[in-house]
Amino acid sequence: MTPANCPRCGGRLARDNGTGRCAPCQAAERDRLSTPPAVPDSFWDHEPVRTVLARRHLGQVIRAYRHHPYHGRSPLPQSVVAGWLGITQAQLSRIENGPALVHLDRLTHWATVLRIPPDWLWFAVGPDSPVSARADGNRAAPDLGRRTLLAGIAAVSAGSGLVGVTEEPQPRRIGSADVSRLNAVLELYRSVDYECGGGLLYREVARFAESVYRMLDWSHSAGLTPRLVAAVAAARQLAGWTALDAGRHADAQRHFAAGERAAVTADDAPLAALIRYSQAKQLQHLRHNQDAVAALRLAGSELGSRATPAVRALLWGAEAASIAALGDHRSALTLLGQASDQFERVDPEREPAWMAFYDRGELLAQYGRVYRDMARQTGTQATQAVRSVEEAIIAFGSANVRSVVLNEVGLCSALFLADEPERAVAVGTRVVEQSRALSSSRVVDRVVNLRRDLRRHRHLPAVAEFERTLTARAATTV
Incomplete structure (x- = not known):
């Protein structure tokens, strides 16, 4: 193929065509600002793409994707691809040029958005993905996988000599590298919370936070104290957050108060x-x-x-x-x-x-909350509430299970407020089942609370049946 051919379809280009695409292909790609194009299998066999796939660095894969000649003579702008992924242009720049991603939820979601064939990936997507297993409503297998993952994280922290598995390690002098290891373990726990919820996680994180706190008495240089105290604060914050998600409000308040004091002390x-x-x-x-x-x-x-x-x-x-x-x-x-x-x-x-x-999903979720309250109190903005929450769900991506379920609860409420009860029941029925696959009391509370927004539609048989489902779900949480 010569440079005078369209890289997408192989058709001849007119001499005055400066875009690198034939007119039919340009027309076919006019919606690329909202969705990635369907690319041929040969797209992934392009040498620069194959090279970075072999490096197992999804950020570099995205950069190679943007610069692929399939898209024309100019690469896809970062702002366009960032929009597909639900992040900002600056965030995408950091992902492309920073260290390789390790969070499975983001890897699977972004690979799915870009339609990367599973055979080219170094992790599972689709029905074989651990993330998909979490969302299928089957509690036993996901819980077993989560507990195995938590045991693995505990083993990592124990291997650092900082936190014991069955008993606390002996005090010793600690340095900057030790604090970095503590923060790395904390990030592993955060990734589990991000994907699964705090119910199974709280006890492990609380124990970790207490262990980090005791390290303040270990020998260390004065210059290291602010970083170590900040690590204590961060561990307490996550312990409080997982306690909140598990419905342990007194524990959450205790950890938040301790974390706040530590963060202030660390300036x-x-x-x-x-x-x-x-x-x-x-x-x-x-x-x-x-x-x-x-x-x-x-x-x-x-x-x-x-x-x-x-x-x-x-x-x-x-x-x-x-x-x-x-x-x-x-x-x-x-x-x-x-x-x-x-x-x-x-x-x-x-x-x-x-x-x-x-990310953008978090911000759009707040728009949805504001518009839902406006709909409840003034009867306006219900349609805007639906639109905002739908956009938030897309921005989060299906792999971010807890945030998606929380926002689908919000979508169900918005649909009832927008007088779309049939759609609301369909979404609500799905989130009732999804809530069973999460260890999050906060999600269950929000699901049960859907009863307040369905009231004016309860004369409909489907809505009345859905309300009985919510009442039964509430009874199982007592």
Whole structure:
């Protein structure tokens, strides 16, 4: 094939064609801003793509994908591919140029979005994927896999000589590399929580947090103290978060309080803000929105000039949800606008590592919450609520099981509020089953609470039957 041929279909190009694509192929690709194109099998046999697939680095695979001649003489812009993946252009740049991804949920979701054939991958996708197993409603096999994974993480931490499996290790002098190992183990636990929920995870993480706290008494240099104390704060934050997800609210409050004190002691204002955000999420779950607003505003004021765009967006988006629940819709929409402006300024290289979870799906989910409350209180914006939550679910991706289920609960509510009860029942029936595959009390609480938004449709037989299903689900959680 010569340069005068279209790289997509092989047809001859006109002499004045400067795009590198024939007219039919350009027309076929006009929707590429919203969805990746269906590429031929030979696409993946292109030498640069084969090379980076062999390196097992999905970020480099995405870069090679963008520069493939199939797309024309100019590579696909990062902003376009980032939109497909539900992240920002800056985040994609970091993924392409940074270390290889290890989180299975993101690997499987992005490989699925780009339609990479399973035979070219170094991990499983589709029905054989561990992530798919988590979503199929079969509790026994996923729980066994999760417990095996947790045992593996515990073995990793024990192998570092910092945390014991059956008994605590003997105190010794610790250094910078030890603190890095602690944070690496913490990231492994975070990845399990991100995928599965906190029910099975809480006891392991709480034990890990207590072990890290005891290391403050071990010998170490004075210069290492702030990093070690920050590791204590981060471990306490995750222990509190998993306790919240497991429905252990008193334990969550205890860990959050200890984590906040440690973060302040370490002079890590962004981490202290994350912990206050986590406290606010617990208060929102318990319907204490006035207290949630106070916690979020305290977090923002304490940050001052140390606030990064992602942290600001996180705090303002959460505050908007509570403000809307309290009835101040104008202020809530203003806060969402400010959060969106900050989100567009996010540079992952300048954000704390623990902010990696915050993506476009998280922001869109807050839009959905605000619009749902507007629909409940004023009867408006129900359609916008449906649209926002649907976009959030797409941005999260099906592999992020807990966030997807939480937002499908929100979608079910929005559909009832938008007077689409048939669709609402279909979505709700699915999330009732999905909730059984997650170890998350928070998800179950939200599923059961769907009863408040179906009331004006309960005269319909399908809705009445769905309400009985929710009542039965509530009875199994007592």
